[in-house]
Amino acid sequence: MAKEVILEAILEGERVSAEELLAIPGFAAIPKERLEKFPGAIVRRNFDAGSIIVRQREHGTTCFYLLSGTAEIYVEGVSAHGTPRKQSESNRDWFKYFERLTNHMIGAPLPGDSSSLRSQPEVSTIAKRIGEIGPGEIVGELEALNVLKEQKRPRPKFYPRAATVRAQTAVVVLEMLPNYLNTVLYSSPAFKDTLNRKYKRRAIEYAIRSAPVFRDLSEELFDYLCSRAELVDFEPGQVICQRGDEVEFFDLVRVGFVKLAQAFPGGELVLAYLSGNSYFGEMGLMPVLRVRTQSEEPERMVECLVSTIPIGVGRTRVSPDDLAIPFDEFISRGNHAELSAVGNRSKEGNQLKVVLKSGKNPIRFNEQLVDKALVSPGESFVLGQTTFEVEADPLAGKHSATSTAMDFVQLVRIKAEDFARILEDLPQAASAIAEVAQGRRQIAAQLLARVHQVSLEDFLDQDLMQAQNLLLLDLDRCTRCDECVKACIATHPDHVPRLMRDGLRFQNYLVATSCRACMDPLCMTHCPVGAIRRKGSSLDIVIEDWCIGCCNCAQDCPYGAINVTDLGSTLDPFKPGSEGVARKPKAVVCDLCREYPEPNCVRACPHDAAIRIQPNFFFARELAGVPLMVTPQPPPQSEVRAVSSNTKMIPIADELLTAIPRLEVVVGLNDKDPLPSPHSPYFLLRNPGSTSFGREIDNDCVLQNDTVSKNHAIIECHGSRYVLRNLSESNITYVNDQPASELELHPGDLIEMGLVKLKFRLGPRQ
């Protein structure tokens, strides 16, 4: 576009002639014929004091040159630093009691429910002033310059305004199109130089100011960071860093979308899409250690990852993330001790800090009884009668996922040593970043655990397997009464249904058009404001209040599960507490009724026709002939707790990737059906959990051979250990030709159940 001639542009404002422009000092060095090249592409506009020149998150590609007056720059939205809206007042009002009672009767969430997505304190709309500009300066150039870079590609994308600019006094500006900036003003080397310098500095400043984790940064540290940070561009498809690479920077995404993914046999698992104001690299920069109990008995094998966030150790858990050691009576019931990782990011520098809390028995470390200890990797300590080993995280100091630029990406890179200084100076930021890192680890572990619980060859080709949650309607039961849709309408205050009773058919089921919580969420790839995302460790897709209704997510969703409706309201950031100034479009998507015990579409179906399923379990069991097991969706909160409160945590991603456990069929089951499935000679093992084997159809792995007992054996996963346990009294299980009642398996072990021989594999597929 920069090379095309714009014959005439239409901008709101008063046209400026070349002679008038030449009278302005900033334009004096530009040849007149260049100034005359694009009539209408530059106009003069006046703004009264207090009026908004550009608003953050609005779309726009023009930039503004201040002729007179001063203007203030504000950053708002997710990065807002204001106080959250106050919750409703006391419950002493009798009307509130009546309202709460009726809300309970109709099942509505209680007013001011903290679990409501719409009351999250992070979505404060009070703007923070970050700077001031005067005559001769340019604003809006970030978006204009971004457009110029985008136009090199077939489908340019346009990014929203990075900040709000408000006239402090009466202001006169020249508004110009981006190609005017590029072709006309850039022709002056001095102008170009100044603009590029300011662009870089401003881009870094805005990015750091907009990042919520840096909200409490002191001015001194802010200036220090801005002077040392780098602004780096990446082309679409370019790999930013590979998994396993040394982490050198804390990367803040300023523009564009970054995909974080891990490879596994059978494909790639997308862990997250990051857009502006997101960051990555923090997991490799934060100290983390693995702690495991030293024991031969499977029930006493416990391990967990410890980060800078302290976790308690006791016989019972005080909080969901604590480590429970129920089998040691010499450990106190509550928080016997507290563990946290300290040190720098390298493997060698991290240590485990163990502090005695309410425990009666002291810590035994290096043959001494102490109240606190710093344990290095490779060392161990004793609480009660349980020995804990400390190991370094193999991925310490390294990237745990491969990051790739989905489109034009601009990163603000903060050096690792500067990041370490931030962590030291801002404990709150360190804590927030550590929590995010922990959440990301949990999500990655959950996703990877789900991936290898199904027969990949059979189901990866089907789109349905991308889904993690499907709404199925049994067409043999459904009377087409639309109660599910009506329930969805009644559930949401905007009265827009999130589901449509139409879609693909699978056997006798209709796959309703509704969000599928895809493993690879394409809808998240192009959100310019990061409003569509996964929160915490929940895998459901949510769309936050700050959605600007650009429709990118609706267009990107291949299943039509996202609708854009004209119902959002905009809060004026300069009038906190105001009701709203405009209604603009907002995307809506099924959130699985997060505020309710179960999805109301399922709850409201009078005919038992609507079910929500996890496709990996559902279809695998259906094809295996096991009766359908409907898994009601638990509330997201308990799902988080279930993962984080399970001290037998999933091993770190690195081991999962290289150690997908399975049993390979060596000697077949019978003549008719020698393999677990037509395409795969493997039985995949659950991790975590147990996998049962037997002739009975209720087993996880059905061995159709008369020499196999109905419930023959079970293989339990405890962290990275797999223990086989024989269940049959009359039928012995052999491991490497030796009878085994309970035995830990090692890669290559040959297991015999009846005439069926299986080999235990722990590694990439051969």
Place this chain on the structure above:
Amino acid sequence: MIIDKKHVKWAVGTGAAVVIAISSYAVYAFLLSTNGPRGGSAFGLIFGSAATGIFVFECLLGLRKKYPASPFGRAQTWLRAHIWLGLLSFPLALMHSGFRWGHGLAAVLMWLLFVIVVSGLLGVALQNYLPRRMKELVRKETVFAQIPLVILGLRLEADERVEFVTADLKIEEGHPEYERAGGVKVYFDPKQKQDNAAKLRAVVEKRKQSSQIEIAPDAVKALQSHYLQEIRPYLTDRPPVSSTKLFRTPELIAAYFGHLGKIMPAPAHVILDDLEDICEERRQLSVQSRLHGWLHGWLLIHVPLSFALLLLTAVHAALSLRY
């Protein structure tokens, strides 16, 4: 609602309740009552109150459906209770009346209850059979409320396909939101997307000006007349009886288009195949409408009569107790 093993407990419970009620009634009627069983006696009032309580509960089903997240049980539980308690209410009402049909308001109530129970049983029977039939017979099922819109889309698509052969059919059907071009569906408001609208108009004009599939003029005329006289009328919300008879079954549709295929040249066969698919889809939508009517039509009797029963029961109770 499908009657499956989840209803066993309800059936057993209802059966047990009926047995207990009948046993109590027998004791009351043959041993305790001196002047014969009456609705106004203690036992009669107990049976009557129980039946009335059930009527009230039955009518609350609509309210329960209005609040899907209500903590008072799932909708399936309510519907199961609705079915079985509804069945129980009939013998209770009979026992209240002493197995007399009565006259006047009492007879009206008994008839109302009878019709309501029978219509409810009919509804349950239909719900156990028709959904499966609909799944089998209507492969291209859509949302019922969208059927007119889908028919419109089919008609426009058929027009477009035929115009590939005949050029302009001279049919004006202004639906800007369903502009179509070259077989590609395009849905937008021309006022908003002016560039796209202009491009689309250019494509449509080209299609209308001259035929894109060249066949003999006689064949063009034949296709045009068949389409306008027989096929297009079928692609409307209320097709004429003649069209409905012509395309009543898949076999008839296949025979019709088979015949057309014999008289039309080969280049037009691709259009005929599309028209056959369109007619088949239209036929399935007719089947869907019919089955949908059966699935839900009985409610037009069941629901209003239920509220009438509730109202008249209150009147009956007031009158009986007062007088």
